[in-house]
Amino acid sequence: MKSSVKKVVLAYSGGLDTSAIVPWLKENYDCEVVAFVADVGQGEAELEGVEAKAIASGASSCHIVDLKERFAKEVIYPTLKTGAIYEGQYLLGTALARPLIAEAQVEVAKKVGADALAHGCTGKGNDQVRFESAFAALAPELTVIAPWREWSMRSRPELLAYLTERNIPCSASITKIYSRDANLWHISTEGGELEDPWNPPSAQVWTWTTDPEQAPDQAQNLMLSFANGELTAIDGTPYAPVAAIEHLNHVAGAHGVGRLDMVENRLVGMKSRGCYETPAGAVLMAALQGLESLVLDRSVLDYRIRLGHEFAQLMYDGRWFTPLRHAMLAAAESIAEPLTGDVVVKLYKGTVTVTQKRSPNSLYSSAFATFDEDEVYNQQHAEGFIRLYSLASRIRALHQQAGEQS
Template structure:
């Protein structure tokens, strides 16, 4: 090991990888290891007993930080307003959580006087870039240690043997079918049969959503109320951000909504397959799109779509702590200002559709759009508009006709 560190803060989950990283850091860097656990809504099952596991692995202390409210208010809702979808499909569940985790990890490092940070990301994934880009922006003075890029262990049996040799307890087994990552916004599943794109995901892949064919036979309707693009009430009952997402995850998941089986392009260059479940996000995205169609003019809506595509790339690539992110979120916030109103969504067997929408800022006018007789729109005015709208095409055709006639005259 080339770096000399005295105290390192490790992003710790309690799983096999980070359980092995704790003693490995102590042995190879001769340093104190402080475990940091981010509660981003992954669930009580994953957090139960995590402090005891960290201490048993050799950590001097374990800091569990509740980030759920900050995650929802500062990352999820602002990103939702951009309309971000990576490669037109992915609601960025894993990528969304990384900035908030990395920032809290740096804060703990400052609090305990650490001179290094460590993570359990592999050298093949996106997360190593996301974490280390955040560390570079927030704490470039701290050494970053990525054990998966340094140690010789390459498999679960290697890690289990390493822990067994040191009498460190671990509940993991030698065989792990899937790799999962959960937070308030989603759960992702990789590995197992998913490594072959020709295999259909088995029932064991999905944990938050029922199979659409097994969902209730009757649809469920929800009225969602928004203020400036942020959800404020469900069925006319005011609700806070975290509670709203948790509630929508349960309701929509019971209808089989929010499943995505995707082969994506990783930042590091390879393709990977993942199955994502984002029930609340799928419903909220559809509802906001419905409200946008009512409120935004065409050019603003076109720009919001471009903004969403660009922000999805920025978020996926781990560029949250950049000036560009601030500029893009400011634009999204401005666009979302008139997005106040109510949307009714219909949940039915894996699908969500908008059935009703209203807003005090609606640009839809029945007086103008009606096919019946009206007094506010003179259809004769359309003639002049069309003539000017198509003027370039008219001039081009006249030039082409004149050129063709001249060519004909030159022929013997």
């Protein structure tokens, strides 16, 4: 198989792993390596000089594809409508970006006539499953190469030595503590002291958010306007999806909103600890849930909650390119149709709280819910409802009493 590979497209970041993968592929597969870089909003610092790094590592070319708009419109906003939260905490920052990155990588491979795809995911993580499941669905004819499952190198010093022997420049160092992944939606941090769950995260772990104890003493209110479950304006100013997420990350992050320190269950079976920062996500999820409480009836809301749980599992497990994803998003889209209105959230020292909400589709009626005298609800009607509602319990009790008396 190695001799049959002529051209491979590598998902390239410019970090230590992918810098080593470029020459390794050329040496072990005797093939041309094309670097592919996905811009999913990880920031200019991450992308600066990445093309030059790829060429210096031995890549024949480097394709940088801007995916931010597609990421927000095609993945983040639709997923928000499902209410997906993995294991009740994680807003799926890394998992959300992977399908789109894999899809764009396949598009580049077909464009340049490649016969193979490669990634830098380790054999321990979730991302190998996410990438390769996408490859299987989109380009099953292409060979997939996962160097971490093939080569003998197992540590940063070994990778650095490998690059040094080949005079390939790399900005990474042996002393790097953390492994980070950033995109428009979040930044994750793993490694270092976090590998011991008893160690609290140090200040160096958090990069997007202010320590809540050091956040402003004055709360800040934001009014978020939604149409059919999608954010349209902030404080009356229209915002496109990417700009809205960037703005909320900045504003909410300054108040320490969106931090999460979590031990999660990976798809491959082991537990891992990660610290996640998702300021915009925390605000948007809270606001949408506030709007749902006003607009959705109990049975629909109950179904949406179950849908959110199942969709989070689907996303985490890398099953984006499946018929089930289409069906679930269609259901979420239908549920979100009445989610139009305004929600005011208060940001204060790491918390986001919904304080006001209104919608033309609100099912809340003060005329019915008031504790004061009303003319629309006859409280005597509740007696018949309760009698029918508890009928099964009544019959069961009567049977038990009859049995005790016999």
